[in-house]
Amino acid sequence: MQILLLGKNGQLGGEFARILPQFGTLTAVDYPEIDFTKPDALRQFVGEVQPGLIVNAAAYTLVDKAEEQPEIAEAINATAVRALAEESARLNAVLVHYSTDFVYDGTKPTIYVEDDAANPLSVYGKTKLAGDQAIMAAGGAYFIFRTSWVYSVGGDQSFVTKVLKWARHHKTLRIVDDQTGSPTWSKALANLTAQVIAKGGDTCYNFAQDHGGLYHLSGKGAVNRYEWARAILALDPGKAEQIVEEIVPASSAEFPAPARRPVHSPLSCERFEKTFGIEVPPWRAMLEKAMAGK
Numbered sequence: 001m002q003i004l005l006l007g008k009n010g011q012l013g014g015e016f017a018r019i020l021p022q023f024g025t026l027t028a029v030d031y032p033e034i035d036f037t038k039p040d041a042l043r044q045f046v047g048e049v050q051p052g053l054i055v056n057a058a059a060y061t062l063v064d065k066a067e068e069q070p071e072i073a074e075a076i077n078a079t080a081v082r083a084l085a086e087e088s089a090r091l092n093a094v095l096v097h098y099s100t101d102f103v104y105d106g107t108k109p110t111i112y113v114e115d116d117a118a119n120p121l122s123v124y125g126k127t128k129l130a131g132d133q134a135i136m137a138a139g140g141a142y143f144i145f146r147t148s149w150v151y152s153v154g155g156d157q158s159f160v161t162k163v164l165k166w167a168r169h170h171k172t173l174r175i176v177d178d179q180t181g182s183p184t185w186s187k188a189l190a191n192l193t194a195q196v197i198a199k200g201g202d203t204c205y206n207f208a209q210d211h212g213g214l215y216h217l218s219g220k221g222a223v224n225r226y227e228w229a230r231a232i233l234a235l236d237p238g239k240a241e242q243i244v245e246e247i248v249p250a251s252s253a254e255f256p257a258p259a260r261r262p263v264h265s266p267l268s269c270e271r272f273e274k275t276f277g278i279e280v281p282p283w284r285a286m287l288e289k290a291m292a293g294k
């Protein structure tokens with residue numbers, strides 16, 4: 001099977017670059033080799049690769065910057081995704097794509113399920129929702145995995161790596177305790193996706209036609225950012241390097257940001273677990289493995 005991975009250098013894409021070769025011949029690309037702001041070139045590229053499976057880990061993920069660059073966010077998260085979904089349908093390929101908890105407004109007091117109404121608060125959330133809708137309208141076989149609070153332990157962009165860095169440079173950390181979500185380790189997310197692909201096996205397309213759709217897929221359970229930060233620091237294998245003395249709960253109002261975020265957006269993974277018979281680990285178990293480098 002020809003497999004096309006888009007966004008190979010991102011948190012999630014980096015994990016897929018390592019695990020997708022087991023399923024076939026992998027073509028893995030990222031910006032600038034492929035530019036999602038140029039949908040015609042993207043279509044042509046997909047046509048040349050002729051994939052049976054497309055994994056799209058590319059996205060415009062700068063949530064605050066998207067407020068100043070709505071056209072670029074729309075081009076990457078919606079217009080390009082529509083092109084990808086249409087090409088995928090034309091080739092009878094399976095499209096695997098990732099969405100976000102930021103499509104919800106966070107006003108639901110309990111955990112979000114896939115049938116809950118989306119009502120994004122930010123440009124990022126709106127453009128990601130438009131991408132989801134474009135895939136659903138294209139008529140092809142797809143899996144949309146709606147995930148949340150994705151982190152990796154390499155790089156320096158995720159909340160986990162930022163907290164570890166702050167704890168080495170500051171004696172006091174102020175972390176908001178009024179945002180609740182489901183933290184998701186990028187490696188676990190890629191591995192869970194790979195288990196679904198493996199279930200499809202040689203008949204991946206038929207499997208996706210029968211079982212494709214929208215699924216929540218995140219670390220199971222919910223935590224606020226303050227408690228998450230405490231868990232990260234407690235599990236830090238380099239604890240001796242920390243100089244932090246106190247972690248103080250704070251309010252989001254103390255850290256004004258251009259983009260509005262849902263205050264409460266934990267995701268239920270029940271549909272995923274029941275459909276595929278795959279157990280999703282709790283967010284803390286994912287974090288333990290991530291911090292232990294497993």
Ligand SMILES: NC(=O)c1ccc[n+]([C@@H]2O[C@H](COP(=O)([O-])OP(=O)(O)OC[C@H]3O[C@@H](n4cnc5c(N)ncnc54)[C@H](OP(=O)(O)O)[C@@H]3O)[C@@H](O)[C@H]2O)c1
Nearest residue numbers: 007009010011012031035036058059061098100147149150
């Ligand atoms: N991170 C989260 O907390 C989170 C939460 C919920 C859902 N998600 C979703 O999960 C998926 C993976 O997220 P992630 O955290 O792994 O993202 P990421 O680390 O930001 O990676 C995104 C990748 O897309 C590439 N990209 C950006 N602009 C592009 C363009 N014009 N053309 C082609 N590629 C471009 C980036 O390249 P450059 O680095 O060169 O820009 C990067 O390699 C995304 O769909 C995201 O929306 C993420």
